Amino acid sequence: MKKENSKLILYFRMICLVIAITFIVIGIANGEINTVATKATNICLECIGIG
Amino acid sequence: MKNKVRYMIQAAAAVFFNGFATGFIKGRIFRGKTKGICIPVLNCYSCPGAVAACPIGSLQAVLGSRNSKFSFYVLGTMMLFGVILGRAICGFLCPFGFIQELIYKIKTPKIKIPQKIDRPLRYLKYVVLIVLVIVLPLFLTNEFGMGNPYYCKWLCPVGTLEGGLPLVLMNDSLKKAVGLLFSWKVGILVVILILSVLIYRPFCKYLCPLGAFYGLFNRISFVKLDINRDKCVECGLCEKTCKMNVSVLKNINSTECIRCGECKSACPKQAIDIKSLTRDVKSQETSAEE
Numbered sequence: 001m002k003k004e005n006s007k008l009i010l011y012f013r014m015i016c017l018v019i020a021i022t023f024i025v026i027g028i029a030n031g032e033i034n035t036v037a038t039k040a041t042n043i044c045l046e047c048i049g050i051g
Numbered sequence: 052m053k054n055k056v057r058y059m060i061q062a063a064a065a066v067f068f069n070g071f072a073t074g075f076i077k078g079r080i081f082r083g084k085t086k087g088i089c090i091p092v093l094n095c096y097s098c099p100g101a102v103a104a105c106p107i108g109s110l111q112a113v114l115g116s117r118n119s120k121f122s123f124y125v126l127g128t129m130m131l132f133g134v135i136l137g138r139a140i141c142g143f144l145c146p147f148g149f150i151q152e153l154i155y156k157i158k159t160p161k162i163k164i165p166q167k168i169d170r171p172l173r174y175l176k177y178v179v180l181i182v183l184v185i186v187l188p189l190f191l192t193n194e195f196g197m198g199n200p201y202y203c204k205w206l207c208p209v210g211t212l213e214g215g216l217p218l219v220l221m222n223d224s225l226k227k228a229v230g231l232l233f234s235w236k237v238g239i240l241v242v243i244l245i246l247s248v249l250i251y252r253p254f255c256k257y258l259c260p261l262g263a264f265y266g267l268f269n270r271i272s273f274v275k276l277d278i279n280r281d282k283c284v285e286c287g288l289c290e291k292t293c294k295m296n297v298s299v300l301k302n303i304n305s306t307e308c309i310r311c312g313e314c315k316s317a318c319p320k321q322a323i324d325i326k327s328l329t330r331d332v333k334s335q336e337t338s339a340e341e
Contacts, residue, residue, distance in 0.1 A: 013134055013271040020130035027124020032113055036125065037087030039112035040096035040104040043080055043225075046204035047097045047108060048215035049236035050228045 057143060057311060058152075065146035068092065069213070074099030078221025080214075089125055091132040092145040093261050095207070097214030099221075106132075107184055107261050108203050108210075115188035115198030129264055137272030138265045141255055142309035147209045148255050154247040162249045169296060172257045173307065179206065180260035202260060204232070208240040251294035255309065266306030274310060275326055276303045282322035289314035289323060299323075 027033070045051025068090055071081040081102050090103040106129050113122035132140060141148050155161075164172070183206060188198035203210050215236060219225045246253040255262050269275075278300070289299040292313050297305045299314050303323070315323040 009271050013273070016130060016134045016268070016271060020127045020134060023123040023127025024131065025127075027122065027127055030119065030123060032119060032122060032124035033087040035113050035116055035119065036089065036104050036109040037084070039109065040086040040101075041080070041082040043218065044095075044097045044108065044200070044203065044210070044214070045228075046200050047095050047207065047210035048218055048225075049204075049211055049233035050215075050219075050225060050230075051204075051232075 054311075054313070054316075058149070060143050061146070061149035061152075064092070064144040065149055068094045068103065068146060069098055069100030070102050071100045074101075075217060078218060080218075089128040091129075091136070091140045093147055093207075093209050093259065094145075095203075095210040095214040097210060097218065099214075099217050101213070105209075107207075108200060111184055111188045111198075111200035111202060114185065115192070115200060117196045120189060129261075130268075133265045133268035133272065135273050136265075137269040137274060137304075137310065138262060138306075138308060139272070139274045139310035140265055141259075141262050142311040145255075147212070148252060148309070150212075151243075151247040151252045151254060154244060155251050157248050159248055161251070164250065166296075169256075175257050176259055176263035179258055180263045184260045205235070206239065206258070208236070208243045208254065211236040211240045252309075256295065256307070262309075263306075269306050269308055270304045276308065276310065276315070277324050277326040278303055279322045279324065282320045283318075284320055284322075286319065288317045288319065292317035 073079075074081055078099060080097055080099055083102065085103050086096065086101075088103045089106045089109050091106070093107055094101055094103075094105050096104045096108055106125055110122050110125045110129070113119050113125055136143075179202065183202035187201040190198070191201070192198040211233075215233065219229060219233070243254050243258075250256075283300075285300060287300070290297070293299055294313065295307045295309055295311075297303070297308045297314075303314075310325070312325070315325070
């Protein structure tokens with residue numbers, strides 16, 4: 001029972017890992033990294049409590 | 052693992068994520084290429100020292116932008132960190148978690164929140180994640196279709212501590228722009244820091260949206276805790292030691308466990324261990340074959 005449960009978790013982990021890597025690749029291809037970089041290289045007025 | 056080693060890792064992580072020392076001297080932020088990379092912890096990208104991007108801030112930035120309504124890159128990065136480390140990130144890498152832990156070391160009587168109040172309050176961080184981080188930036192948009200980072204704007208104490216205070220103190224133009232919102236955010240920060248003296252990691256327990264997200268991966272992450280039931284005598288010392296109030300014997304990989312390892316150190320029978328699931332399955336297969 002515990003073995004089956006562990007295997008299920010292992011499969012679920014691998015599925016999440018594949019989804020995560022796929023998402024990262026799609027995101028980079030979509031240029032999301034530029035959106036993040038643009039936001040992060042300018043002072044975020046909302047974050048610091050000004051805007 | 053001894054707490055001293057963990058504190059050293061936490062301190063090193065805080066320095067590593069905020070390694071742009073010039074920023075603190077000149078009162079400006081880092082603008083290099085690494086700013087597009089999401090780190091695993093809540094660390095404001097408007098901190099003068101920050102060399103990379105906060106995932107929660109980035110998630111709101113992409114969700115609230117005009118072009119994208121789903122953030123593959125940020126969600127993928129968060130999932131990847133979650134699957135590998137789970138909430139060990141909170142216990143070992145988060146600078147704000149580290150600050151709260153240091154403050155908790157101040158010698159005063161501590162408050163243990165009754166379970167009736169503590170349990171429902173733990174769900175608050177999921178509300179913060181869903182409402183302030185995802186729903187509002189997505190749907191409460193201006194005429195150009197852009198949403199505000201509502202979590203950063205109204206709640207995040209990390210932005211105030213790491214970004215707001217140093218930048219406002221070092222820039223006259225920002226000092227002049229300070230208003231009611233800044234006072235609100237400083238108020239939140241002060242309340243959380245005061246509570247941290249009395250309660251262990253109150254922000255992590257009740258409000259952190261990133262901790263809420265990583266908690267979902269605690270059961271499947273590579274880094275896990277495991278109880279050897281043959282060795283365990285159910286003395287309950289692990290549960291008494293756990294400052295995150297995890298029911299160690301019932302659910303050692305609870306969404307609340309930050310993998311600090313204090314239960315492991317407290318166990319008189321060395322029944323608790325950090326394991327990878329692959330190793331666990333293999334050892335079970337071997338014992339089944341025997």
